[in-house]
Amino acid sequence: MMDLKKSAAEILEALGGKENIQAATHCVTRLRLALVDEGIIDQEKLNNIDVVKGSFSTNGQFQVVIGQGTVDKVYKEFAPLAGISEETTKEDVKEASAEKMNPLQRAIKTLADIFIPILPAIVTAGLLLGINNILTATGIFWDDQSIIDVYPQWSDFANMIIIIANTAFVFLPGLIGWSAVKKFGGSPILGIVIGLVLVHPDLLNAWGYGEAVQNDSVPTWNLFGLTIEKIGYQGQVLPVLAASYLLTKIELFLRKHIPDNIQLLFVGPISLLVTGFLTFIIIGPVTFQIGNWITEGLVATFDTFAWLGGLIYGGLYGVLVITGMHHTFLAVDIQLVGSTGTTFLWPMLALSNIAQGSAAFAIWLASKDDKLKGLGLSTGISAWLGITEPALFGVNLRFKYPFIFAIASSAIAGLYISSQGVVASSIGVGGVPGIFSIVAEYWVDFMIGMAIVIVLPLLGTYLYARRKRDV
Incomplete structure (x- = not known):
């Protein structure tokens, strides 16, 4: 003891x-x-x-x-x-x-503080979507049929799963609004409301906006001669972040200048009305366009230079974890899923985590020190389940070469899966269980990527450790 x-x-x-x-x-x-x-x-x-x-x-x-x-x-x-x-x-x-x-670190920390609290909901949704994929995708157990095609009695079960799983993404602005306003120092309940305002069912769904523009059928408001598009912001990150910041600033200003005994009558209504109007008139359209530019730019880059993007992102993700900058890509993944229905970045994250765990396992196998063996085993398991910091800082960076083998292997795996077009339907558990979040038609390619990040770091680190004899 x-x-x-x-x-x-x-x-x-x-x-x-x-x-x-x-x-x-x-x-x-x-x-x-x-x-x-x-x-x-x-x-x-x-x-x-x-x-x-x-x-x-x-x-x-x-x-x-x-x-x-x-x-x-x-x-x-x-x-x-x-x-x-x-x-x-x-x-x-x-x-x-x-x-x-410094200012950059503060900005990264702010994003992390906003998105990490909602991550359990997003990951849970990803796992449930993975179960739905298994039930509904063709080509897993039969060439041209899914489980619900062969066993129709499971179709309603799958439908119920998709409703539960999709809720976190359908009402994503509500989750972000709660977390962002809480982080900025306002009332979280108002953050939930402004987030849900942006996905109100009376608004044109953001996913149908492109078709509505082509058909010239985008609904509008007419406010005293000002025409405003009546659209929602489903799956969008930037509009609700900007709206939450504005909402908080207005709320805090009003609380400072309105007597306590009448705050309930004025603070909430004024904060929501002013924020809502400014969001629909200015903030929403501007940030919606910026978000689409970011998404389109990333998609175009990976469409044109998929192998290079995979090589760079797959290799650098472990480095980003050290600096904390990996949190910024959580927002990008959420934006990609919201805008396109899939993300090509997250699968590389999962493989990077597996690579760090494999390198830690190699130290467990090569070491003669009981404490180090226990550390390599426990942190390797943790990394394979999506938590890499113990393996990174407790083992791999301590000896340096395990980290190098891990990021080199994840770069190779990233190159391969990106060149094959592997995508995930959502964010899931960033490790071995992550395969359940991968779109079913890419399972084989993702498993080849998993084999790369399991075998190469394990063998490379083990052989080098035995040669160097420092463990």
């Missing part, structure tokens, strides 16, 4: 003592710390603590990987030793960490 109080004390000592701790909290697997000076950390001492599986610095935070189920117990021992309240919130750490960020 580990002495967690002793481990907590050792962690604190390795971090430079209580004087070096500004704020601390924890997530599911890691201690999240805002430190005064990361330069005084004794990294070797920290790595040798039994309970520690790795550590890394990102976006102004220093994070110590401990593991699910143990981290909260270590934190309870760590907090009093560090002289901080156990009730320290993630916002306290974020505020302390934000002081050290």
Whole structure:
């Protein structure tokens, strides 16, 4: 049985003592710390603590990987030793960490703070869509028939699944509005409302806009001589982000200038009306066009230079995770799914995660150190299930060459699946289970990509480790 109080004390000592701790909290697997000076950390001492599986610095935070189920117990021992309240919130750490960020890091952090809270809903929807794919796609079990074709009694079951799965995407602006307004400091319930306003059923569905333009049948409002297109923003990211920001600014201004006892009568109605009008008149059309340009530009690039795009994105994704910039592509994936119904970027993410896990497994096989073997096995499993940070920072970057083999392999796999046109119908679990989110006709190509990122990092890292003898 580990002495967690002793481990907590050792962690604190390795971090430079209580004087070096500004704020601390924890997530599911890691201690999240805002430190005064990361330069005084004794990294070797920290790595040798039994309970520690790795550590890394990102976006102004220093994070110590401990593991699910143990981290909260270590934190309870760590907090009093560090002289901080156990009730320290993630916002306290974020505020302390934000002081050290440049504008680009702050922008990336803002996107991450908006999209990560809604990720469980998106991933769940992706998994359910994967189940629907298995039931409805032809060519999986029979050449020209699906399961529901052969067994019609399952068709209503599949229909119910698609309704449940599609809800997160149909009402995506509501989810983004809630998270964005909460992040910007406004009332989340108003964020939900403004998001749902943008997908109201009385509006022309965004997916039918192109056809309506061709038929000259786009519905409009006439506001005192001003003609405004009466369209919704289903599957769009930028309109609701901009509307949420404006809504929050108006709400906070009104709350500051309207007496408390009448705020209920004025703040919400004025905030929603002004934001709604400006969104339909200016914000929506402008951001809708920008979002379409981004989507069309990415699609055109990958249509023309698919292999090159796959090589670059597949190879660089692991590097993006280190910097935290990978969060920006979550918004791009959501925009692609909303605009085109599929995403060609997310499959490369899944393969990149598998590659990092395979490299960690190689260290598990090659190492003679019991702690390192356990670390390689546990973090490899985690990466194969979509959580790569423990493998990245606890194993692969520590020895460098596992990381290099992993990103080289994911670049090769990215090149292959992009050249074959592999796409996912949604965002799913970014690892081995990710195959269920891949459009069924591309399963074989994706499995070839999986074979590349399983075999190459595993063999390359294992053989190099045995030759170098540093594990």
